[in-house]
Amino acid sequence: MKFKKLFLILLLSVCSQLKAQEPLKEGSVLDNIVLKNIDGKTYDLNAQKQVKGFVLVFMTPSCDHCILYEDRVIALHKKYKSLGYPVVAIGPYGDNAVKYPLDALPAMKEMAVKKGFTFPYLSDENFKYTWLLGIKKTPTAVILKKQTKGYLIKYIGQIDDEVDPSRKPQNKFVEQRLNTLINKV
Template sequence: MKAFSSVFVFLLLSLNVLAQSGYQLGQKVADFTLKDANGRQVSLHDFAGTKTVVLVFTNNLCPYSKLYENRLVSLNNTYQNRGVRFLFINPAIGAEDGETVADMAKKVSERNYTFPYLADEGQKISQQFGATKTPEVFVLHGAGKDFILKYKGAIDDNPQLESGVKDTYLRNAIEAVLNDRNVQAFDKRATGCLIKKY
């Protein structure tokens, strides 16, 4: 019985560690550099001095990402003149059933994205942040040259139907950071496609 208890405690601790992977709220985020859909290098520190950066882990193959795309583009258009920068990051590049950079470039061209769409080849950045789904968002507060994680998780409470949304988690988090207020709902579990590790 004692051995069983020890194994049970070990499993609980292991699950807790897995759940805590990636940055935790309030932590400083390390700089990173990825290539965009056109092969240009984009770094987080390129946005130093920006009050808010929203990282969106997404890909063109996930049905949930498709459902949220217009909402995210609309949020970008609403907030880009208020000092908010959106970065789309694709963790499915290079996977056997994933996308190519050419697929990303086609999407940027078709949708006329006004924000960088970055290829997370090797999934280093999605793992660094602890992103597990697409789409999943991370709101960073710019503090001088540093960025602090203020929100992670879901975009809103209704992936299926935009008109049925009651809680706009991402919009609320952006507004809170822009207005130097605490984010009330700061860690809402994202609904989406699991990011397959490869």
């Protein structure tokens, strides 16, 4: 009998840990993000008072697809920052220059300076937010809507449906979601 109770407690414990490791999805609430920016300072979403939300873009300097999207990410920031949804880029490999020298903080900074990024480019520590948000490829966008406590995840996915910057996308997923959000407010 004691063995069965112990086994049941152990099983429940393992199941709850597995559930806790599931990535957040659209409709979930993210408490906050606090990470190191390429300027060496800490960037805290909660410290940004004049926003309605954020467009997080997970991107890396060496990813061919990310390179093709750099100008579109810059355009998103220019268009939506004044509407309350600035871009915040996040480099999944930013904190590990030994294993990922082409995608770590120095490479991120070089790319941001070269392209003239006017938005933060944060280094994800130990893939914390990359895993928490279920990011499996770059670039991936996440739209967050600011709430009283935390940020409601409104979208996780592609920026649009056309990798080739010389062709016009049929669907601009991030813009469509943002326009819907902004028009509802």
